[in-house]
Amino acid sequence: MIRVGIIGAAGRMGHALIRACATTPGLTLAAAIERPGSPAIGTDAGELAGQAKLGIPVTDDLAAAIDGIDVLIDFTRPESSLAALALCQAHGKRLVIGTTGFGPEQKAAIEQAAQTLPIMLAPNMSVGVNLCLKLLEIAAKIIGDNTDIEIIEAHHRHKVDAPSGTALRMGEVVAAALGRDLKQCAVYGREGHTGERDPKSIGFSVIRAGDIVGEHTVMFADEGERVEITHNASSRATFAKGAMRAALWLAETPAGLYDMQDVLGLKNY
Numbered sequence: 001m002i003r004v005g006i007i008g009a010a011g012r013m014g015h016a017l018i019r020a021c022a023t024t025p026g027l028t029l030a031a032a033i034e035r036p037g038s039p040a041i042g043t044d045a046g047e048l049a050g051q052a053k054l055g056i057p058v059t060d061d062l063a064a065a066i067d068g069i070d071v072l073i074d075f076t077r078p079e080s081s082l083a084a085l086a087l088c089q090a091h092g093k094r095l096v097i098g099t100t101g102f103g104p105e106q107k108a109a110i111e112q113a114a115q116t117l118p119i120m121l122a123p124n125m126s127v128g129v130n131l132c133l134k135l136l137e138i139a140a141k142i143i144g145d146n147t148d149i150e151i152i153e154a155h156h157r158h159k160v161d162a163p164s165g166t167a168l169r170m171g172e173v174v175a176a177a178l179g180r181d182l183k184q185c186a187v188y189g190r191e192g193h194t195g196e197r198d199p200k201s202i203g204f205s206v207i208r209a210g211d212i213v214g215e216h217t218v219m220f221a222d223e224g225e226r227v228e229i230t231h232n233a234s235s236r237a238t239f240a241k242g243a244m245r246a247a248l249w250l251a252e253t254p255a256g257l258y259d260m261q262d263v264l265g266l267k268n269y
């Protein structure tokens with residue numbers, strides 16, 4: 001049995017992760033961690049996630065819990081992920097990171113830690129989104145240079161980072177397939193007198209509304225036709241299932257920085 005720790009246990013993803021862990025053969029929940037001061041501290045992780053009691057009380061002390069786990073799953077905030085990363089490094093624990101919104105220095109710290117630790121970092125753990133990343137690579141290579149590329153994403157009102165990690169990854173995949181640098185060609189929203197569209201740009205548009213779980217469309221638009229690749233998530237269970245798959249995979253994998261394409265065996269497609 002692989003012993004899983006879930007940090008961010010009281011969050012939207014935390015609940016979905018606790019439920020998924022309880023029903024995944026080969027995994028057992030060994031620790032549920034929340035931020036100090038969270039009203040969830042001391043509650044039973046199973047009950048917190050709306051399920052039967054699991055006998056695992058939610059704690060704010062990852063340092064005390066870490067020796068009892070094999071893989072930590074983190075869906076929190078970048079600063080918290082980095083603090084958890086430092087503890088995982090100190091204790092040699094594998095880490096699945098679903099948190100989004102990392103800056104360049106934070107990404108560099110994760111890359112550095114992955115030299116000695118197995119880490120899986122992915123902004124979206126659904127199979128469907130990872131299939132879309134492959135489709136985007138193909139579409140970009142075939143029609144990307146002749147079309148206007150726009151990425152549109154929509155998420156719930158509580159999301160704190162924009163564009164979504166998934167939208168940014170989609171932009172990176174498309175830019176790489178076209179030999180462009182996303183830092184140079186990305187346009188984040190438009191307002192006022194913008195001038196005509198730069199044909200080499202990749203545009204991003206963001207919607208935050210209600211309880212939208214996660215929607216992404218990449219548009220390749222020409223005169224007379226356009227191709228759209230769309231993924232709509234209707235439940236967080238799809239991300240949680242991917243995280244469980246990643247934990248099982250990472251438990252058998254040597255040090256390195258991996259993404260969901262590695263877990264799903266999509267790298268060489």
Ligand SMILES: NC(=O)c1ccc[n+]([C@@H]2O[C@H](COP(=O)([O-])OP(=O)(O)OC[C@H]3O[C@@H](n4cnc5c(N)ncnc54)[C@H](O)[C@@H]3O)[C@@H](O)[C@H]2O)c1
Pocket residue numbers: 007008009010011012013014033034035036038075076077080097098099100101122123124125126165239
């Ligand atoms: N990779 C994916 O497939 C995927 C899917 C969904 C969400 N996400 C990302 O996961 C993250 C969390 O999303 P969410 O909707 O669950 O957010 P949320 O705000 O509902 O949950 C985050 C939880 O982390 C907890 N937290 C914050 N700081 C902490 C700390 N220092 N120690 C322990 N716990 C701490 C918060 O109290 C909260 O309960 C976001 O970055 C989001 O973009 C990724």
Ligand SMILES: O=C(O)C1=N[C@H](C(=O)O)CCC1
Pocket residue numbers: 100123124155156159160163164165166167213214
């Ligand atoms: O709910 C969120 O927050 C999500 N964030 C991820 C992202 O930023 O791409 C994935 C989908 C849900």
